[in-house]
Amino acid sequence: MARELSLAEIFQLGYYWETKILLTAVQLDVFSSLAGKPRLSAEIATRITADEQALRLLLNALVAMRLLTKTGEAYENSSTAEKHLVRQSPQFIGHLLQLHDAEWNNWGKLAETIRSGERSVDRHVFETDPELGGNVLAVLHRIGQQSGPDFARRLQLKGALRMLDLGGGAGTNAIAFCQVYPTITATVFDLAPTLRLTEKTVKEAGLDSRISLLAGNFNHDRLGGPYDLALMSDILHYQDFATNAALVKKVYDHLLPNGRLLIKDRFLDESSTGPAWTTAFAVHILINTQRGACYQTSDAMQWMQAAGFASVEEVERTAVVQGLKLNG
Ligand SMILES: C[S@@+](CC[C@H](N)C(=O)[O-])C[C@H]1O[C@@H](n2cnc3c(N)ncnc32)[C@H](O)[C@@H]1O
Structure with a gap:
């Protein structure tokens, strides 16, 4: 018999903010913009065409999620992010995350699909x-x-x-x-x-x-x-x-x-x-x-x-x- 979930675990299951922060960082190519060297948020914003103030919040969350590090005001990829999330890396796995992100809107229709049984996608x-x-x-x-x-x-x-x-x-x-x-x-x-x-x-x-x-x-x-x-x-x-x-x-x-x-x-x-x-x-x-x-x-x-x-x-x-x- 499987152990029952605790309340903390139920909260954790319902929590997707970090998922979307990661998927968005991959979509915006944040990790590639940091390939090989630390950069300030202003430089990253220029490279990926973003609003610096908004971007800084995303970068700080990525630091807390241990995908980036921050020294003074400079952000740097973790070694895993450098290896797997930088587009030019031979071990880039970001395409898989891009697929999850591309399917995000379909997940938004889940309740509707469960209610009606109608699918909203017509091809794979x-x-x-x-x-x-x-x-x-x-x-x-x-x-x-x-x-x-x-x-x-x-x-x-x-x-x-x-x-x-x-x-x-x-x-x-x-x-x-x-x-x-x-x-x-x-x-x-x-x-x-x-x-x-x-x-x-x-x-x-x-x-x-x-x-x-x-x-x-x-x-x-x-x-x-x-x-x-x-x-x-x-x-x-x-x-x-x-x-x-x-x-x-x-x-x-x-x-x-x-x-x-x-x-x-x-x-x-x-x-x-x-x-x-x-x-x-x-x-x-x-x-x-x-x-x-x-x-x-x-x-x-x-x-x-x-x-x-x-x-x-x-x-x-x-x-x-x-x-x-x-x-x-
Ligand atoms: C999830 S992949 C599986 C790939 C491979 N069999 C494997 O196990 O790694 C599904 C594959 O089916 C192919 N496929 C889907 N519909 C097809 C169709 N109607 N005719 C031929 N190939 C199709 C896709 O292009 C894709 O390569």
């Missing part, structure tokens, strides 16, 4: 702002370098497999699978604007001879192949139940006999009250997609069984479901 970020979507994928690709190879290793695959990474984004999984298994070749299928990033990541990984890119809309276009292995990782929560069922069937048709489909997603457990992060993610998906949802693994298993897959099972709890296409 990869369609509305492919540049931001690509930048976010690049950050996730960089910070998720370890999880892809670990996932690939756990599957203990064998043989010279042709893999489809559907909605493969930055190619994080295709790259990881090719690195772990030297006999795999892969196709990353994604929207054309997203593949501009994939081309770079695949080249950087030295895998352009084993990973090909195929542009299109996976609901409408042919997927190439046939393949021995298909992965659908973090794509189905953007779509409704029936569209997912149809897409799983389409993937079945693009697999060879003995082919395997892996669906990896943020699934809710049987009670829909866990994992905790996913319950909040489900609300995020409600207000930031037109028809998306967080599903349970039993939903994914239903799509697979209806498509004709056999030996359908949850191979990693609330994370990965697998099915096999038998001979014939």
Whole structure:
């Protein structure tokens, strides 16, 4: 039984001022304006075109939040801010925070959405702002370098497999699978604007001879192949139940006999009250997609069984479901 929240913790949950101060500082590029050297508030105001008096309040709060330091009247980035919040840094993660900020107004409509059940968003970020979507994928690709190879290793695959990474984004999984298994070749299928990033990541990984890119809309276009292995990782929560069922069937048709489909997603457990992060993610998906949802693994298993897959099972709890296409 989980411990009850204290009153102090309830107050803390309802407190978002620091969140918005950080997101705004990233939006205004405060940290980049301080790259490499301390500056006075007047200099920062000139660099980012801001009102000095108002800016000083933001800077002081950022000092209290330990993202900046202040010596006399000069402000300086903390070492973490310098590494991760300065735009020119190779380890910049600000794009992810920019996405949260871009979704701020959608969160403002949460009460309205809960009351009416009506969504106010008609497309997801990869369609509305492919540049931001690509930048976010690049950050996730960089910070998720370890999880892809670990996932690939756990599957203990064998043989010279042709893999489809559907909605493969930055190619994080295709790259990881090719690195772990030297006999795999892969196709990353994604929207054309997203593949501009994939081309770079695949080249950087030295895998352009084993990973090909195929542009299109996976609901409408042919997927190439046939393949021995298909992965659908973090794509189905953007779509409704029936569209997912149809897409799983389409993937079945693009697999060879003995082919395997892996669906990896943020699934809710049987009670829909866990994992905790996913319950909040489900609300995020409600207000930031037109028809998306967080599903349970039993939903994914239903799509697979209806498509004709056999030996359908949850191979990693609330994370990965697998099915096999038998001979014939
Ligand atoms: C959250 S990302 C997941 C990326 C990757 N599979 C991973 O797990 O890291 C969702 C991806 O689906 C792609 N996508 C969304 N809708 C699509 C569609 N209709 N056709 C093709 N790709 C799509 C997006 O461009 C994006 O790369």
